[in-house]
Amino acid sequence: HPHWFSPKSGIYHSKHAPVDLPNDPFLDLVSFIFSHRHNGVSALVDSSSGCSISYPKLLPLVKSVASGLHRMGVSQGDVVLLLLPNSIYYPIVFLAVLYIGAIVTPLNPLSSVYEIRRQVSECGVSLAFTVPENEKKLEPLGISVIAVPENEKGLKDGCFSCFCDLISCDFDLPKRPVIKQDDTAGILYSSGTTGVSKGVVLSHKNLVAMVELFVRFEASQYEGSCLRNVYLAVLPMFHVYGLSLFAVGLLSLGSTVVVMRKFDIDEVVRVIDEYKVTHFPVVPPMLTALIKRAKGVNGGEFQSLVQVSSGAAPLSMGVINEFIRAFPNVDFIQGYGMTESTAVGTRGFNTEKFRNYSSIGLLAPNMEAKVVDWNTGAFLPPGSSGELRLRGPSIMTGYLNNEEVTMSTIDKDGWLHTGDVVYFDHDGYLHISDRLKDIIKYKGFQIAPADLEAVLILHPEIVDVAVTR
Numbered sequence: 138h139p140h141w142f143s144p145k146s147g148i149y150h151s152k153h154a155p156v157d158l159p160n161d162p163f164l165d166l167v168s169f170i171f172s173h174r175h176n177g178v179s180a181l182v183d184s185s186s187g188c189s190i191s192y193p194k195l196l197p198l199v200k201s202v203a204s205g206l207h208r209m210g211v212s213q214g215d216v217v218l219l220l221l222p223n224s225i226y227y228p229i230v231f232l233a234v235l236y237i238g239a240i241v242t243p244l245n246p247l248s249s250v251y252e253i254r255r256q257v258s259e260c261g262v263s264l265a266f267t268v269p270e271n272e273k274k275l276e277p278l279g280i281s282v283i284a285v286p287e288n289e290k291g292l293k294d295g296c297f298s299c300f301c302d303l304i305s306c307d308f309d310l311p312k313r314p315v316i317k318q319d320d321t322a323g324i325l326y327s328s329g330t331t332g333v334s335k336g337v338v339l340s341h342k343n344l345v346a347m348v349e350l351f352v353r354f355e356a357s358q359y360e361g362s363c364l365r366n367v368y369l370a371v372l373p374m375f376h377v378y379g380l381s382l383f384a385v386g387l388l389s390l391g392s393t394v395v396v397m398r399k400f401d402i403d404e405v406v407r408v409i410d411e412y413k414v415t416h417f418p419v420v421p422p423m424l425t426a427l428i429k430r431a432k433g434v435n436g437g438e439f440q441s442l443v444q445v446s447s448g449a450a451p452l453s454m455g456v457i458n459e460f461i462r463a464f465p466n467v468d469f470i471q472g473y474g475m476t477e478s479t480a481v482g483t484r485g486f487n488t489e490k491f492r493n494y495s496s497i498g499l500l501a502p503n504m505e506a507k508v509v510d511w512n513t514g515a516f517l518p519p520g521s522s523g524e525l526r527l528r529g530p531s532i533m534t535g536y537l538n539n540e541e542v543t544m545s546t547i548d549k550d551g552w553l554h555t556g557d558v559v560y561f562d563h564d565g566y567l568h569i570s571d572r573l574k575d576i577i578k579y580k581g582f583q584i585a586p587a588d589l590e591a592v593l594i595l596h597p598e599i600v601d602v603a604v605t606r
């Protein structure tokens with residue numbers, strides 16, 4: 138057996154050397170991010186207007202919004218809803234809420250009133266940030282609402298006066314509360330292996346581990362300065378994949394994050410060219426759009442691209458091959474993660490000599506895995522498919538107010554039952570072959586059949602309903 142697999146315990150260890158994680162119990166995510174020194178210039182750029190926020194201005198803006206929130210009466214442990222599309226202000230608001238020890242719960246701005254109401258009441262939300270189009274949806278909920286503009290141009294518009302006050306608030310935060318690594322930082326929604334979607338409780342420690350084991354680790358594997366990396370942020374920051382990279386991890390490296398509100402392939406091509414984008418994380422449907430678009434041009438437009446990474450949903454070998462053919466100079470990798478693992482899982486890693494495009498990559502450092510036969514419970518060796526179980530510092534604290542489901546998802550030894558069917562090949566790369574759990578993935582987003590059923594059954598003409606994938 139290879140050294141990374143112990144047949145006795147059935148445990149797969151990461152092939153990567155372990156990474157030291159900060160062990161100060163009183164460390165919060167914001168202090169951690171800004172403790173990293175770099176000479177990054179542009180932090181966040183709005184792709185449509187070109188408005189940008191520089192690295193030297195980033196922390197002062199976070200502090201300013203944090204002070205404003207404090208003045209409004211938001212305090213440690215309060216839960217703030219971010220019902221927002223991508224914008225350069227998303228990371229600022231996210232980090233400002235955490236800075237004062239409050240908690241963020243993000244949600245897709247296209248959510249229905251039904252979904253918003255549920256999350257607001259489950260999390261005990263008292264304040265929401267949203268876009269003007271959504272203010273009506275929040276009105277009946279009786280919580281405070283702050284409208285966020287798309288970029289700096291919008292700031293002058295009267296309906297954003299509250300946000301304008303926050304962002305230009307003088308520092309008067311008396312003293313930061315004591316925040317522990319174990320304190321809750323975010324509550325993201327996921328349906329897990331079954332049932333309706335549930336709040337996934339993530340601590341500062343989970344997010345710090347994510348930054349180290351996923352974002353900073355990946356950057357450390359490539360030569361050269363991360364300051365020169367320009368990321369196109371079109372994946373939504375209300376989902377764990379976009380949040381981890383664009384609102385958190387990359388800002389500790391000094392990379393530039395070019396933020397795009399909505400995926401539009403023509404806009405993507407323009408922005409990649411204009412900002413010399415080097416890294417583009419995508420979900421499978423975006424890859425297909427890129428391939429189609431590449432056929433219509435003869436080079437030039439995509440020259441700056443160095444890496445495209447895909448994940449959040451399965452990808453067929455056919456699409457992968459077409460992509461490689463259309464973009465021979467781009468390093469293509471797949472990654473795998475879950476909301477419940479704070480996005481940490483596996484990431485591809487290609488070298489000159491070794492390329493494995495079809496796999497979802499190697500297990501992240503400090504993470505352990507098991508592959509289990511779901512009928513017999515037997516631990517399976519490389520080459521055999523079974524349910525993936527994951528253990529490590531980025532695994533969620535649990536589901537919000539749901540001990541029963543938490544206990545059936547994370548067993549007594551700390552293993553997260555992923556509901557995904559995988560196998561390790563003999564080089565230690567993981568392959569995902571099926572899904573045991575009953576979620577539907579639409580453009581990388583989760584759709585819980587039980588959530589659809591709950592909505593459909595309310596229709597007066599529907600007697601009973603079963604949604605399946």
Ligand code: 4UW
Pocket residue numbers: 327351377378446447448449450451452471472473474475476477480481483484497555556557569572581582583
């Ligand atoms: N192939 C097939 C994949 C894959 C996949 C995920 O909505 P969630 O909870 O979370 C995500 C997170 C994706 C992600 C995080 C960090 C990262 O580096 C990365 O790399 C590209 C992707 O989607 O859904 C989790 C579920 O989504 C499926 C799988 O079923 C998993 O349990 N999934 N990645 N590459 N399926």
